[in-house]
Amino acid sequence: MSKHMTFDDDDRLAFRDSVERYIRDHADPESVMEWDERKAFPETVVKGMAEQGWFALTLPEEYGGIGNYLDMTSMLEVIASASITLARFWNINVNMVGGAIAALGADHLKSEMLPKLAEGKVRFAFALSENNSGSDASALKTRAGVGEDAFTVNGTKMWITGAQQADYILTAVRTDPNATRHDGISLVLIPCEAEGVTVTPIPLLGGHAVRTCEVNFIDVKVPRDLMVGDLHTGWKQLMPILAKERVALAAMCTGAGQAATDLAIEYCTQRQQFGRRLTAFQAVSHRIVEMQNRTDAGRLLTYHAARKLNAGQPCSREASQAKLFASDSYMQTALDGLQVMGANGYSMEYAMQRHFREAKVFQIFGGTSEIQKNIIGKELGL
Amino acid sequence: MKVLIPVKRVIDYNVKVRVKADGSGVDLANVKMSMNPFDELAVEEAIRLKEAGKADEVVVVSIGVKQAQETLRTALAMGADRAILIVAADDVHQDIEPLAVAKLLAAVVKDEEPGLVLCGKQAIDNDMNATGQMLAALLGWSQAMYANKVEVEGDHAVVTREVDGGLQTVKVTLPTVISTDLRLNEPRYASLPNIMKAKKKPLEEKTAADLGVDVAPRLTVVKTAEPAGRAAGIKVGSVDELVAKLKEAGVV
Ligand SMILES: Cc1cc2nc3c(=O)[nH]c(=O)nc-3n(C[C@H](O)[C@H](O)[C@H](O)COP(=O)(O)OP(=O)(O)OC[C@H]3O[C@@H](n4cnc5c(N)ncnc54)[C@H](O)[C@@H]3O)c2cc1C
Numbered sequence: 001m002s003k004h005m006t007f008d009d010d011d012r013l014a015f016r017d018s019v020e021r022y023i024r025d026h027a028d029p030e031s032v033m034e035w036d037e038r039k040a041f042p043e044t045v046v047k048g049m050a051e052q053g054w055f056a057l058t059l060p061e062e063y064g065g066i067g068n069y070l071d072m073t074s075m076l077e078v079i080a081s082a083s084i085t086l087a088r089f090w091n092i093n094v095n096m097v098g099g100a101i102a103a104l105g106a107d108h109l110k111s112e113m114l115p116k117l118a119e120g121k122v123r124f125a126f127a128l129s130e131n132n133s134g135s136d137a138s139a140l141k142t143r144a145g146v147g148e149d150a151f152t153v154n155g156t157k158m159w160i161t162g163a164q165q166a167d168y169i170l171t172a173v174r175t176d177p178n179a180t181r182h183d184g185i186s187l188v189l190i191p192c193e194a195e196g197v198t199v200t201p202i203p204l205l206g207g208h209a210v211r212t213c214e215v216n217f218i219d220v221k222v223p224r225d226l227m228v229g230d231l232h233t234g235w236k237q238l239m240p241i242l243a244k245e246r247v248a249l250a251a252m253c254t255g256a257g258q259a260a261t262d263l264a265i266e267y268c269t270q271r272q273q274f275g276r277r278l279t280a281f282q283a284v285s286h287r288i289v290e291m292q293n294r295t296d297a298g299r300l301l302t303y304h305a306a307r308k309l310n311a312g313q314p315c316s317r318e319a320s321q322a323k324l325f326a327s328d329s330y331m332q333t334a335l336d337g338l339q340v341m342g343a344n345g346y347s348m349e350y351a352m353q354r355h356f357r358e359a360k361v362f363q364i365f366g367g368t369s370e371i372q373k374n375i376i377g378k379e380l381g382l
Numbered sequence: 383m384k385v386l387i388p389v390k391r392v393i394d395y396n397v398k399v400r401v402k403a404d405g406s407g408v409d410l411a412n413v414k415m416s417m418n419p420f421d422e423l424a425v426e427e428a429i430r431l432k433e434a435g436k437a438d439e440v441v442v443v444s445i446g447v448k449q450a451q452e453t454l455r456t457a458l459a460m461g462a463d464r465a466i467l468i469v470a471a472d473d474v475h476q477d478i479e480p481l482a483v484a485k486l487l488a489a490v491v492k493d494e495e496p497g498l499v500l501c502g503k504q505a506i507d508n509d510m511n512a513t514g515q516m517l518a519a520l521l522g523w524s525q526a527m528y529a530n531k532v533e534v535e536g537d538h539a540v541v542t543r544e545v546d547g548g549l550q551t552v553k554v555t556l557p558t559v560i561s562t563d564l565r566l567n568e569p570r571y572a573s574l575p576n577i578m579k580a581k582k583k584p585l586e587e588k589t590a591a592d593l594g595v596d597v598a599p600r601l602t603v604v605k606t607a608e609p610a611g612r613a614a615g616i617k618v619g620s621v622d623e624l625v626a627k628l629k630e631a632g633v634v
Contacts, residue, residue, distance in 0.1 A: 010452070011577055014459060017416070018572045024396070053573040066575050 012074050015067070019078045022052055027082040029351055035085060035209035036354060041165060042209060046089060050120025055094055060102050063114040069247065069309040073302055076248055077255030084256055084358050085209035091248040092162055093117065097124035097170045100187065100241050104229035109189075113168075124189075125166035127157035127215060128238070134158075135371050137172075138181045138235055142217065144173035144188060146231070151175070151188055153196075153220040159365070163199045163213035166192050168226075171217075176232050185234040189226040196220040206357030242367070243316050246323035247309060249366045250302040253326035253359070257295040257333045260355040264288050264337040267344065284340050291333045298326035317379035324372035327362035334359040383497035383534070383556070384439045385428040387462065388487055389421040391446055391453040392507040401608050408507070408606065410474045417453045420502025422460075423562040426569040427532055428500050429461040436534045437498070439463050443490055445483050447471050451585065458580035459572035465583065466490060470590035470597045477508060482590075482597040484516035489593040491521060496557065498539070503528055503561040518559040526554050528563040 008016055026045045035042050049055065058072050059065030067075075072095065080087035098117050101109055116122040133139040142155025153173055163169060168189040176184030190197065196218040201211035229237040265288060268278040279285045301322040308315035334355040338345035345352040363369045393399060393408065394416040400409045417425075431437040442457040443466040444450040454465035468486055470478050478486075491499065504511035518525035526541035530549060533540045534556075543550045544563045554560075572580075590597045618624045628634040 010455075011581070014452070014455060014572060014577045015574045017456075018459075018574075018577070022571045052571055053575055057574065064575065066578055071574065 008070070008074055012071055015071060016074045016078055018052075019054075019075050022048070023078055023082045023086075027079075027086060029082075032083045032085075032209075033348075033351070033354070035083075036206070037208070037348075039208040039211065041211075042083070042086065045086065047120055049086065049090065050118070053118075054090065055098075055120050056118035058094060059098055059114055059118060060110075063102075063110075064118045069244075069306040070303065072248065073251040073306040076251040077258070077299075080252035080255035081259040083209070084252060085207060087248075087252045087255070088207070089162055089165075089210050091245065091252070092126050093124050095248050096126050096241055096245055097168075099244060100170060100228055100237075101189075103240070104187070104237055106225070108225060109228065113189075122167050123162070123165050125160050125162045125169045125215075127160045127163075127169050127171040129159045130156060131158050135368055138185065140172055140174060140185065142171065142173050143177065144175050144186065144222070146175050147224075149224055151222045151224065151227070153188070153190060153217040153222055155217055157215045157217075159202070159212050160199075160215045161207075161212045161365075162210045163192070163215050164201060164211055168192065169215060170228060172234055172238065175234075179232065182235045184232055185238075186231050187228045187234040187237065188222050189228060190217065190220060190222050191226070194220050194222065205360070206354065207361060239316070243314075243319040244309060245366050246319040246372075247302065247305045247315070249362060250298065250305065250319070250322035250326040253323075253330035253362050254295060254299045254302055256355060256358070257291070257298065257326070257330040260330070260333050260337045260352065260359075261288065261291040261295055263351060263355075264291060264340050267341050267350075271341075278340065287336050287340055291336050294329040294333060298322070298329045301325050317376055320367070320372040320375040320379075323362075323366060324369055324376070327359070328369060330355075331359040331363055383437050384441060384494060385431060385437045385498045385500055386487075386491065386494055386496035387421065387424045387428050387440065387442045387457070388483070388499070388501045388513070389425065389442050389444050389453055389457050390418040390502070390505045390507075391415050391444060391450040392418045392505050395419055395506055401606050405605050405607065407475055407603060415449070415452070417456050418502050418505045418507075420504060420506070420562050420564075421457075422502075422569040423564070423566045424500040424502055425457045425460050425462060426567045427529075427562060428498075429570075430567065431498075431532075431534060432461070441466065441494060441496065443468065443487065445470050445478055445486050445590075447474050447476075449474070454585055455577075455580050456572060458583045458585070459577040460570055461576070463583065465585040467585060467587045468590060468593065469587065476599075478597050479599055479601055480510045480512035480516055481600070482595060483513050484520055485595045486590060486593055486597075487513070487517050488520040489595060491517075498534070498557060499523075499559045500532075501559065501561050503563055514559050514561040521557075521559070524554040524558045525560070526552050526558060527561040529560050530563055530565050532560060532566070 056064035057067040076087050101113050128137050130140050144151040144153045168191055171190050174184050175186040198216040200214045271278045305315050305318040305322040308318050337352050338356050341352050344350050394414040397413050402409045428440045432440055440462040441464050442462045444454050445468045448469055501514045528544045529541045530544045531542035538555050540553050
């Protein structure tokens with residue numbers, strides 16, 4: 001990928017290089033296509049990623065974390081260029097739930113969960129959305145009765161990525177039904193083994209290798225010490241975690257968009273029609289140039305947001321700008337990529353159809369493009 | 383025992399190579415460079431020897447341009463203990479020929495006194511396959527090239543070699559020079575913590591002149607050309623037609 005723009009210093013380049021090698025050897029296009037087609041979770045590759053130390057990357061240093069958010073961005077770009085599944089799985093486990101435990105968790109929770117996460121021995125999912133609260137997330141209804149030693153959770157979460165693999169689901173629950181909607185929410189780690197938890201995968205258009213699920217809770221008892229952060233303050237505590245998620249998603253769009261661009265370049269410089277390479281037609285080559293341009297612009301916004309994260313500065317606006325731009329770019333790149341490849345773009349033989357299916361979801365999850373615009377607008381005082 | 387591993391910075395094996403317009407060589411400006419894959423096998427093998435308690439220090443050495451530092455850092459991140467950079471060129475296009483490399487390595491061996499030199503069988507850029515053999519000759523040491531398996535026991539090594547038509551096992555007395563073949567092992571990936579640790583490992587810099595070796599080229603590259611593109615195929619309608627075409631082409 002060296003022909004592409006990077007903002008990496010030597011250490012990060014060395015790390016990126018090693019990620020590229022691992023991914024090239026373990027997430028080759030045939031395997032990635034097979035995971036998708038067979039809806040098979042790439043268990044051994046995920047284990048290998050943990051052995052490489054990637055699951056510790058952004059954790060606190062005492063748990064082996066030694067990377068920063070630029071390292072994360074660089075790594076996710078490379079992973080997502082081959083497999084969005086692996087990148088999303090990493091993001092939920094390490095960036096979101098691992099990050100939440102590290103930032104908000106009590107000491108006993110950190111020392112119990114984070115070393116295991118770093119070794120890939122515990123797996124997480126993250127549950128905020130519900131059937132009737134998607135964009136309007138703080139309208140969530142999943143209820144947790146607060147007992148002396150335990151919560152009792154009832155309700156249904158929708159669209160929970162990786163719930164089948166998870167040992168715990170970090171779940172946003174309503175602990176105070178009488179408070180205003182933002183003030184009565186708490187975050188709890190619900191053990192998937194607990195009685196009353198049912199996980200049902202939902203058939204979707206793409207991303208089949210890690211299934212997205214409906215998760216139902218009926219009278220699930222969750223020990224109080226599995227609460228992450230403080231009681232009733234979950235909503236406020238979630239905001240920085242969701243901002244970090246947006247940076248990660250933007251990085252994935254950049255890496256995957258680059259892969260789609262590279263594929264279009266490779267194909268169109270070889271394919272001949274009317275006795276010439278497709279790229280000899282300006283209508284094709286200009287389209288590809290725009291794909292690259294968009295991808296690089298998204299990359300710049302993403303690295304900018306990651307720098308702010310590194311500096312510990314608030315970056316809600318920058319994270320939303322990056323996510324909005326990079327996901328819209330990736331979608332447009334997949335559309336253009338498919339068009340310039342003709343029938344082969346539409347064929348299951350090539351990866352372009354997967355980009356076409358997977359790009360769309362980046363405009364939906366992690367906050368839809370419209371919601372990103374609302375966030376940015378608010379930051380602009382509109 | 384100390385193990386010395388020469389590592390070369392070469393064009394990454396994934397890069398589509400382009401010949402320079404004047405035919406003088408391959409264009410190396412702004413292309414990704416990596417450690418020669420055969421040298422990676424050597425580094426891995428040495429680290430395994432150390433992990434098995436058969437070696438106590440792994441020293442890597444690279445000869446070439448200053449940027450070869452990056453290659454040495456990669457080796458250190460894989461687990462080598464210490465690195466020596468011998469700057470012998472300032473233009474990335476200047477390749478140091480095997481005899482000069484072997485002489486420089488022989489000088490390093492005199493200083494370092496390793497019990498074993500483990501090198502790649504060849505560098506994937508110019509495919510010379512000569513340095514290890516020349517080094518053994520200059521040192522008057524035994525050699526075992528194209529290793530598929532290496533076992534170190536006391537004062538000797540048992541090396542299974544890949545030879546035409548099979549495997550050959552030889553026993554060589556230490557010190558010795560062994561070169562690696564493709565199936566020796568699977569090199570590890572450098573993890574981020576190890577990349578960071580590698581920054582603190584010693585990297586000593588010398589020049590070819592410090593070691594008193596003349597690296598002036600003795601070979602002249604006459605021409606470099608891209609392989610001919612593959613001609614388009616044709617479709618045949620029947621076996622008879624296929625056979626006729628093959629006869630026409632003089633291949634059956
Ligand atoms: C594959 C996949 C994986 C997911 N994984 C997870 C997960 O792991 N955990 C989790 O909690 N959630 C997850 N989600 C859920 C995701 O976050 C939501 O789908 C998303 O927030 C949008 O909510 P919704 O689908 O209910 O759409 P809705 O909120 O119903 O929105 C429908 C449309 O209306 C628009 N709209 C809504 N409100 C406004 C407004 N105020 N202004 C302008 N336009 C508006 C939206 O932009 C959208 O275009 C996942 C979703 C998918 C598809």
